[in-house]
Amino acid sequence: MTQWAFPMLSVDGDRSYNHTDFANFYKNLFSNGVALTIGNALRVKASPGGGMRLVVSDGASIINGYQYHNTEDLAFQVPVASSTQDRVDSIVIRHDVGARQIIIAYKQGDISVEQTALIWELQLATINIAKNTVNIFAENITDKRADEKVCGYSSPYQKVSVSGLETQYGDMLKNTFESFKTKASDNETDLQQLLTDQQALFQTWFSNLQDDLDANQASNLQLQIYWLTPTTQVFSIKHNLGYYPNVQVLYWEYGLGTAPLGEQPSYVSWDGEAPYTIPNEISHIGRNELNIKVPVIHSMTNPIVTKIRENEYMLQEGIKSMQIRIY
Structure with a gap:
């Protein structure tokens, strides 16, 4: 059979499915x-x-x-x-x-x-x-869970085809960072604004690509770059747990004290968005210290850090807030 569709309405038993059909369906959606x-x-x-x-x-x-x-x-x-x-x-x-x-x-x-x-x-x-x-x-x-050769983490966003756009993206990324370096050296106090400008520049470039990508590819590529890939270091923590711990990172935007009420989007409550868990990557410097990376869309350059309790911290910068807990 070279063509297969699932699921279809069964009429008098002419469309019967078994466990392998369901497994193949999920196999196409989730990696091992x-x-x-x-x-x-x-x-x-x-x-x-x-x-x-x-x-x-x-x-x-x-x-x-x-x-x-x-x-x-x-x-x-x-x-x-x-x-x-x-x-x-x-x-x-x-x-x-x-x-x-x-x-x-x-x-x-x-x-x-x-x-x-x-x-x-x-x-x-x-x-x-x-x-x-x-x-x-x-x-x-x-x-060994993070080792993709023997295990890895399951994800619905794998093997996204970008139809030969790698070179264009690479050149765009190179120019973005060159511009960032030049402007940052001229005026270090403008780093936060510059980061915002570069993200807007990338978003404009990406929006122009949507005529060349179907809806699924564009959505998956954006999720892969912005939401799923922890590439930006946001915080370092020293602890006394005596082992290599796990980390949970909660993120939300807006809330009391982050922006005037009139400037918050209409869909956001006065106390901000509901917190949600974001992907993170841990680099263990030793048994008692670690670095935490998060996706670029959630990154902060110079956050205000508040220790809530032992091994739990709050980071806040502009409209962004992040709660980090190690356990």
Whole structure:
């Protein structure tokens, strides 16, 4: 069959669908990987009770269109360490087509990732087991969820075709940054206004491209550049958690004190927009310090920083507000 459409009205059973049809439908929409925004994204961590135990947090994943959900912490007993040699174990999400199941599995002494027509695995973490080890700590666990070679994060915005516009975009970006550098060196106090001008220039260029792109391509390209790709460093945090933590970033615009009420858009309440979670990227400088990057549309150049409570901060600049929590 070279042409296929889904779903269509079935008349007297002439349009019957099975699980593979639904899986193919979702496969075309979502890439393989862990769902970053659901639960704790299947994070692997040491058991709070210590000993040779691990816990996989709640979360979800997509494997070739099939969905997996874990609704609560899932505990694993780590096999006893060898008395003579070290080993490396791994934890994977395994889709077994023949068994008709998706489960989280522990692989002793094995860090391979099987991906065949019948078995497809996503590696969540590797665990270093030194000889004679009797306890598993956070430093023994290597998080592999962000590694696209073995896992990655599931996204609906992948492989957007830009129809040969890469060179034009590259030249535009180069000219934008050259202009930014020249003007910034002349007057450093105009940096914030300059950033706004460059974003407006890029938006004008992008709007002109919409005649050459269909609605889906234009929308996806804009989401990819502005909303989904954390490329701009916004804040550095020192902490005393003793492990490599996760970060949650909430963002909103307008609100009390950010702009005169008469200048707020009519659709915005007097107390500002409702906060929402934005993508972020963490760079761990060490066990007690990290840098946070956010998409350019949410970036700030010189925000006012207020510490709300331990490991939780508020950033505010112009109409933009951001709440950062590490845990």
